[in-house]
Every structure is written in structure tokens, then in C-alpha cells.
Amino acid sequence: MAKLTVYGIPLSTYVRTVRLLLEEAGVDYTLKGIDIFKGENQSPEYLAKNPFGKVPTLEIDGEIIYETPAITDYLNTVFANHQFSPSEPMLQARMRQIITIIDNYLYPAAIGTIVIQRLIVPSQGGKTDEDKVKNAIAPAQKAMNAIDSIAVVSPYLLGSQVSLADFYLIPVFIYLSQTPEYEEITAQTPKLRTWWDTVNQLQSVKKVCA
Numbered sequence: 001m002a003k004l005t006v007y008g009i010p011l012s013t014y015v016r017t018v019r020l021l022l023e024e025a026g027v028d029y030t031l032k033g034i035d036i037f038k039g040e041n042q043s044p045e046y047l048a049k050n051p052f053g054k055v056p057t058l059e060i061d062g063e064i065i066y067e068t069p070a071i072t073d074y075l076n077t078v079f080a081n082h083q084f085s086p087s088e089p090m091l092q093a094r095m096r097q098i099i100t101i102i103d104n105y106l107y108p109a110a111i112g113t114i115v116i117q118r119l120i121v122p123s124q125g126g127k128t129d130e131d132k133v134k135n136a137i138a139p140a141q142k143a144m145n146a147i148d149s150i151a152v153v154s155p156y157l158l159g160s161q162v163s164l165a166d167f168y169l170i171p172v173f174i175y176l177s178q179t180p181e182y183e184e185i186t187a188q189t190p191k192l193r194t195w196w197d198t199v200n201q202l203q204s205v206k207k208v209c210a
Helices: 013-025 068-078 089-123 130-150 164-176 190-199 203-208
Strands: 004-007 030-032 057-060 063-066
Touching (some): 004 013, 013 068, 013 164, 013 203, 063 068, 068 164, 089 130, 089 164, 164 190
């Protein structure tokens, strides 16, 4: 049996993406905490595994994989027999499209700005920059609307089977739904609201994102 270790802070959305896949696939793994707030991701030991100091990093039988798309593709292929990616080419393209929208447009606005300013900054004793939050609402809305327009949602983003796209979007919703901006950002995404009502009841989500 392969020995898997996931390195990263449990609060990280991308660490949660990897863990959701592992939980849904029923794969045993060890989570080794790397506290980015304490600079543990910049330690020589961790940089030897991931020279960019980001999380997550996956270690499997002595081999190291970093960057979430590489990790999730590997795990989906080796441990899940591709069950978390659609077989139909157009749906495969939609999955990649959604993940790319999340990475390039949704995450920077929703997590990198709104969630950081609303949840993280105050928890560290700082004051929310309201201008930054205000300026991030429109880009977050645009990304959400784009995802809603191409998602299937029956009940998951791409159909009846949960996919890598779901694993990427769920952690974003977990945090964004805790901010006052959530209602405005998702006001024109009825499919994603329906999707969220379903996926936040998954046992894997309750375990990983509690």
C-alpha cells in the first residue's frame, strides 16, 4: 500500500481540495501541518520539498509532487481510476474551464482579497480594508457568473458524479459564505446556490472543512 503524506495548513483551500479528493476516494493519508502563518513553509526542510514554499505538497513513497493540478490529476488517475473527471470530452473541457476560472479569477478576488480582509486580517488583530473588499466584489461576481453559466448542476457541477471541479470550488464557498459579500456575489448564480445546498452536506466536506 502506498504511503501518502499531504503537507499543508488545514485551513488552505487548496489543501482542502486535495483532501476532499482523498476522502471521496477512500484513500488513507497523513496530513502533516505546515503553518504558513508561522513561516513553516519557508523552512529549509519544506523548501527542499517545494521550492516555492506553497501548500499543498504531496509525498508518496518518497516521491514529491507539488502544484494542486498535478497532485489532483495524479491522485485521480492512480487511486480513483479517473472517476472524478468526466469521460465526455466537452464535460472534460468544462471541468478544466471551471478550475482555471477559479484559479485565475475567482480565487484572487474571493479568497485572496475578500476572505483575507474579512476573516483573516481581523483574526490577526488588523483592520479590514473596505476599499479592497469593495473593488473585489465585481471580479468575484464575474467569475461566479461565468461558472454558473457553464455548470450542469445535477446535482454536482458537471452532472451526477462529483468531480475535480467540485473539489476546487467547495473550499472557496466554505469561506466566502462566511462573509457579508456572499449574497451579493452569488445573487445571479441560482445553479451554484442549489449546488452549494447539496455539496455542503457531503460527509467529506463536513470532515475536511469543519
